[in-house]
Amino acid sequence: MAEPRFLPLPDVATELNVSESQVYHMVRSGELPAIKIGGRGQWRVERARLEQYIEEKYAETAAWVAQNPLNASEPE
Template sequence: MTGSDGALGRFLTLADVAEILNVSAGQAYGLVRSGELPAIKVGGGHWRIERDRLEDYIAAKYEESRRSGLWRQAEFTDVPELFIDR
């Protein structure tokens, strides 16, 4: 759904989302159906995802990855101290 200037509009199709995330259309649909990616159904059952909601989803995934990395890093920081023979 591109405008005259070539930029995508406020709402994206599942195909747009799949392209942006570099996933299949089925995977994009799965994100919507699971509620992980908020979307609305318009017209004859066509899903639309607001660009801002997609950006929020992407930001949340980056944060999730960052926290997971920190957790894994912290998880092993104190391990040697636990197993030191005294």
């Protein structure tokens, strides 16, 4: 069975291992692209956009790590 193209926010929260309220904030702030559909205005995140978001976060983290190397005095 193919994976669904669009995910509800609770499923996105599960994928990212964060709370639903964190995902809602990410969507409302524009950090994570999403669409609002249906008569009740339910949020959905396209799986491809979620994967792109994750890749962007890996790149941001790698850049941050490169700019903030571990010092010998920092605990691991």
